[in-house]
Amino acid sequence: xxxxxxxxxxxxxxxxxxxxxxxxxxxxxxxxxxxxxxxxxxxxxxxxxxxxxxxxxxxxxxxxxxxxxxxxxxxxxxxxxxxxxxxxxxxxxxxxxxxxxxxxxxxxxxxxxxxxxxxxxxxxxxxxxxxxxxxxxxxxxxxxxxxxxxxxxxxxxxxxxxxxxxxxxxxxxxxxxxxxxxxxxxxxxxxxxxxxxxxxxxxxxxxxxxxxxxxxxxxxxxxxxxxxxxxxxxxxxxxxxxxxxxxxxxxxxxxxxxxxxxxxxxxxxxxxxxxxxxxxxxxxxxxxxxxxxxxxxxxxxxxxxxxxxxxxxxxxxxxxxxxxxxxxxxxxxxxxxxxxxxxxxxxxxxxxxx
Numbered sequence: 292x293x294x295x296x297x298x299x300x301x302x303x304x305x306x307x308x309x310x311x312x313x314x315x316x317x318x319x320x321x322x323x324x325x326x327x328x329x330x331x332x333x334x335x336x337x338x339x340x341x342x343x344x345x346x347x348x349x350x351x352x353x354x355x356x357x358x359x360x361x362x363x364x365x366x367x368x369x370x371x372x373x374x375x376x377x378x379x380x381x382x383x384x385x386x387x388x389x390x391x392x393x394x395x396x397x398x399x400x401x402x403x404x405x406x407x408x409x410x411x412x413x414x415x416x417x418x419x420x421x422x423x424x425x426x427x428x429x430x431x432x433x434x435x436x437x438x439x440x441x442x443x444x445x446x447x448x449x450x451x452x453x454x455x456x457x458x459x460x461x462x463x464x465x466x467x468x469x470x471x472x473x474x475x476x477x478x479x480x481x482x483x484x485x486x487x488x489x490x491x492x493x494x495x496x497x498x499x500x501x502x503x504x505x506x507x508x509x510x511x512x513x514x515x516x517x518x519x520x521x522x523x524x525x526x527x528x529x530x531x532x533x534x535x536x537x538x539x540x541x542x543x544x545x546x547x548x549x550x551x552x553x554x555x556x557x558x559x560x561x562x563x564x565x566x567x568x569x570x571x572x573x574x575x576x577x578x579x580x581x582x583x584x585x586x587x588x589x590x591x592x593x594x595x596x597x598x599x600x601x602x603x604x605x606x607x608x609x610x611x612x613x614x615x616x617x618x619x620x621x622x623x624x625x626x627x628x629x630x631x632x633x634x635x636x637x638x639x640x641x642x643x644x645x
Contacts, residue, residue, distance in 0.1 A: 337401065338400055338401050339368055341399050343399055344399050351394070352418065376406075385406050390409070392412070394408050394409060417437050417486045419482040424598045427449055427471040430445060431443065434491075446471065454496070458499055460521055461476065465518065474596045474598070475525040475598070524609060527548060528600040528608035529599070542611050546613055546614055616630040618630065619631070622645075623645065
């Protein structure tokens, strides 16, 4: 009986061939890895232009990731390779140490030199962003988050401020008895601060100068008003800031509130009561509170501004729009402002939209 013989040499050749393929793949991988490492090492330690030391302002904002920063550096022509920057920061543990701020870099820097700058607060400026409608209390909280002050120190500096003579638009008598003096005049903007030489007094003056500059540029005729008249307008602008945000509605709501004031009505803005509240909700008992900030019960304006309004709300308050309305509300879902001419119409709007 004939039996087919299996070649032992063929069976032995298969494992040997497979082993050679695996070795070849490993070799290719090693060569590619070595090539990548060499490329990254070159791009990590080589500057874009070693002769160019001209300063480039580079800003890192809150929330930006390492890939975001790498892309921005590449777009600014400060690094040769995005991957090299990401590899270097990750392997050396710098990916969690890069801080927000504004830094002065140049094209003669290598990746390690750039990273050294981006992780050292002494080399950069801290960014303080003050949104429109921010209060002095909230500015204090943000400065604490930036590790520039201990809680309450900015508030204390505002209360101790005594340089009113430098600012002709300020009247010390208007501010001295307020819980937060200067509220309304610390202009909301982005400020770049030197962390090593930070002083609350300097920031206060910087913000007041900004207020004066913005008004002098946009509304010089308003800045020329009497101090008391301007103070009333800033108070109203701060209320409008908290009551409505949509640009088309700002001058209309401002017109309604001025009209209520001129007609001997209460202003009736809940935002004034919320100014000193610990939360953002009002109940029946809050509305009955005997507070100078309760504009539902008290005639006239509250004692002072309830926030630091932005340019749009200042403009809308300085130049309000006349309308047939006396009432308004903001819908809970879309934020649309609904107007009413009479109390009956306003009540119907409340039933429908609130």
